[in-house]
Amino acid sequence: MNNSFNYMPPPYPINAFPEEIESSIYEVMGKVKSPDALVATSFLATMSIVCQGLIDVKLPIGQISPVSLNVLIKAESGERKTATDKIVGAPIYAHDETGVGLYERERNQYKSDHSFWKTVESAIKGMIAKAVKEGGSVDELRMKLDQHMKNEPVKPRSCRFIHQNATEAALMHILEGEGRSIAIASDEGDVVFKGGLMNRAGLRNKGWDGAQLLVFDRVSTGSIIARQPRVTVNIMVQDAVLDVYQQDRGAVARGSGFWARYLVGAPTSTQGFRFINYIDEVWHRLPAFHARVKELLEQYDAMVKSGVIKRQVIEFDPAASADWVRMVNVTEGMIQPWQYLNDIHDFASKAMEITSRVAALLHFFMKREGKITLDTFNRAKAIVEWHLHEYKRLFSPQSTTPTMSENMIEVEKFLFFNYWKVGLFHAGKNQVLRNGPNRLRSKALLDPVINAMAAQGRIHLFKDGSSNRIMIGLNANHFNSLMYY
Template sequence: MSFDVLPPPYPFGAFHLVIKDAAEEVWRNTQAPDALIGMEFMTVMSVSAQGFYDVRLPTGQVRPLSLNSLVVAESGERKTGVHNLVAEPIYAFDVGRVKKYETEIEEYELQNRIWKSIDAGLRRQLTKLTQEGQPIEELCRQLSDHAANRPIKPRARRIMRQNATERAIMDALEGDGESIAFISDEGEIIIKGGALNQTGTLNKAWDGASMLTLDRSDGVSVVVRNPRVTVSYMVQRQVLKELLDRRGDVMRGSGHWARYLIGCPASTQGTRYTYHLNKDWHHLPKFHERMRELLDEFGRRVDAGVAERTTLEFSDDVHPRWIELANHTETMLQPWGYMHDIKDFASKALEIAARVAALLHVFSKQEGKISVDTLNRAIAIVEWHLHEFKRIFSPTTIPQEHADAQVLEHYLFVNYWCRNFTFAQKNLVLRNGPVRPASRLDAALNCLIAMGRVSIGVGRKRERYINLNGAYFGSLGGAVAY
């Protein structure tokens, strides 16, 4: 596990416009770490859409749109502020469902009392007729009809969950097509609450199992059909280390971690300067509107008893691209390959990319089948997380120049590109930047030059400049005016 190496900027540029604009607006107004914000958006998209959308992979399997995510961030990174801001429509949806349940349970209790009174009266009549030797066929028919009309107790449905044992998870998912999410900006609640002790159940739910069962000690069985579960939590580094020390082998060995998008973004503390107290919100409300549309439609389907989901498909021209990606991944699994030590995540990466592509398709309101462009956008996002998975879980030591290159790239992005500068004077970067001495800076620059992300220019006085590749840095997100 390496927390000393900083990741590159989160690929906001891979999002479609309605998502990208909202994410960058949150970034500008909160100045929280970019990946923390990007992953929060991915999570709420998953929660909003998983209830009534699935995706058919190019290989034919149908999979949920559920995503698992883990953000590693220290106290003070504005985890709570970002979560409450972005996820607000989900909490509002839950509040609305609870109020609806409270109204329904009052009506149910009234109707149930009436039903019981009528039932008791019919049974008294039956007893009397039996004692008198009178015909009871008509009364039995009335009893049968009355039994069939017994009021059904409403169910308290809400999406957000935190503290859950296996019993609580299964009870929440009982029935057909339930959709829940374990989300917390304080991951200790999820970890200590018991949800992560049930990795087998969570893995099956993530995979899209058609049925899960739990046999209770009282002889009653809980049957869950076609559940959808999103798991997302934010933890501090020490909490994650303790979790890995205690249960890391089990969670990695069971394949649970392989089902996660993981990120440990660079801290922004110390650079979050305030210039305006009033924040403008033009784009986030549009994203929230789309969330509400999806959640409301899910609520209507639940109320109507419709459990069947809409299955999204990929266009035919995605197939060659999918084959190319699958073969490239297979090559990277060889002993000398980049993914050799993270085979578990590599085995899920394409499927996760398909889920992300479907979410991008849904939230950008595209019609028809999922396009190659949307898949490529999803690949860019998942690739960022693949590097993070390797950085956090791989035992392999990253060469110093590669580590320095990642730190330097992030510094150039935040301090130059996001402030509308397309170049940086090398001496200033050496003096004020994160990589010293000059030999290490040169090695890091050589790595970035080899990847086509920067080039070196020479001024009239022989001073050297680091030119930022606009095609690459622009794909990470628009310039930000703090």
């Protein structure tokens, strides 16, 4: 994944959300001071989690698609990822907490019921053995055993939505059955990337695609079958964690189309600008969003309890369908050689389906009547378009890489703020190597930059006589002319 050198992505299109959601997003941004895309995608992911079990979307070409979204946002430590996630998704976490307590009580009751059931089973088998030994009839006992086997207590299932650290087998156990709806979500992506859930792109891709069946075969467990499962992924991750994953599995993730199924972004940091102008402890807009989330959670729970999983299919109206077809053709043309989307054809090929999912989420969450309108579709297009440009910036091999000039500016800024501004006129070269810009913390990368800066007269190198260390001297004429803020 490429880094975003000297580039600030445009503001997230928050105004593309319906007004009720837009105002809630701005309220969270105003109170928490998190980056715009971090907050907005938290709302998107929350909507995906609570809607995916209840609806599907019918594309204008007739294909039925899930509405589940995959979201990946890069954000460094201190961007208030945890606070944002907990505030926006509060009803889901509360639902899970209640569900865990209920599951524990049901599990304890199950253990008691199953123990009694096993005792009765043993007793019936004992009577059958005795009858066989004595040459008596076992027909009635056989019928009794058959009926008993049919009455085996059913092991309770956890109704928890949010999952983070689980093996592939554990995930399949969670999804086993009909129409299970869960989320792989974490404000600390390291937990997800190291937990085993990200190891097999093929299985995860099938889940996103809405496979009718997911089958997991193991000698120890037998076949685990999940029918029409729905999985939302929402990961907030630091650069270093994602870089390690990319080095190990990035080629497979990109080549398999795994990343193409994600709405990715690396919003501009808000750190250093999170000033508080007033204190207002009351949430004015967010409660309405939370109320709708709770309503949809209750609808899904009721459907699961009924034992009948039947999702509503959301369709496009004629105007939206016509524009959908037009955009498919425009996008396809832009994949041609030398066109804008050629280097990210993997995401471009999924973009219109993702847009359809976002449109269906906005439509259903806001209780819109009838079919998806052109207005809703245009809102979804604006949201996905922002992520399309981010995908190109972060994944395209043609995206701008750091030039020598950009690297020199990065080192110069580091020296200016950490040394010159505090009255220090030289720095240990090894100190800069250890503490300087992250991407230049290797001798092979830093040395050419230092030598180029020395050649231009910005700095000079010398050896400290007492410590024998190589030092970087800051040339006064040059650093006095700098105007970094």
